[in-house]
Amino acid sequence: MKFKLLSNEPYVLKIENVFTKKISQDILDEAVGLKNDFSVATIQNGVNKKTRDNQVIYYDNYYLNKRDKSVLLKNIGKFFANEDFGNILRSSKDPIRRFPNTNYHETQVSRYGDNGQKYEWHIDNDGSNGRLITFVYYFNVEPKKYQGGNIVFSSSPITDKLVDNDLPQINEIPQNKVLNNTV
Numbered sequence: 001m002k003f004k005l006l007s008n009e010p011y012v013l014k015i016e017n018v019f020t021k022k023i024s025q026d027i028l029d030e031a032v033g034l035k036n037d038f039s040v041a042t043i044q045n046g047v048n049k050k051t052r053d054n055q056v057i058y059y060d061n062y063y064l065n066k067r068d069k070s071v072l073l074k075n076i077g078k079f080f081a082n083e084d085f086g087n088i089l090r091s092s093k094d095p096i097r098r099f100p101n102t103n104y105h106e107t108q109v110s111r112y113g114d115n116g117q118k119y120e121w122h123i124d125n126d127g128s129n130g131r132l133i134t135f136v137y138y139f140n141v142e143p144k145k146y147q148g149g150n151i152v153f154s155s156s157p158i159t160d161k162l163v164d165n166d167l168p169q170i171n172e173i174p175q176n177k178v179l180n181n182t183v
Contacts, residue, residue, distance in 0.1 A: 003088050011093045012153045019075055026071045028139045031109055038111050054117040059107040073107060099133050112146060
């Protein structure tokens with residue numbers, strides 16, 4: 001694993017080479033094999049296709065009491081137990097340093113089709129859901145059949161776009177490699 005601090009404000013930590021190519025391929029194969037079990041994605045107040053029109057599956061519910069059957073969940077568990085990862089978290093800023101002391105996480109896999117599905121600008125943690133950290137792991141086949149998918153991190157307030165300001169924005173999470181191992 002390779003750790004890179006992209007920004008202190010907002011605090012953005014990039015982790016590369018999280019999984020081997022074999023494990024990444026197995027994760028992709030697992031998600032493709034579950035494509036019929038995905039459902040319409042929702043936001044806080046239900047389905048809103050203007051904001052989000054992709055599909056999701058919540059692995060923790062799907063593999064309830066059988067986490068060891070999921071390639072993704074099994075390897076996330078190993079990743080969270082990694083000593084280097086734990087040390088990085090404990091030496092990071094709040095709220096990241098609190099992650100090793102949590103006893104709950106959720107694994108949502110989002111699937112976007114070839115027909116321009118999207119998830120518009122949004123706040124991933126508005127304080128109401130108890131979320132401390134968001135991890136994002138991209139996996140796709142090459143050549144990539146879509147445009148976009150980049151995440152922009154900002155300390156700017158947002159509406160349907162970033163508020164114009166001079167605050168730094170971090171958008172160094174490109175989606176241009178097969179099975180991009182970035183969290």
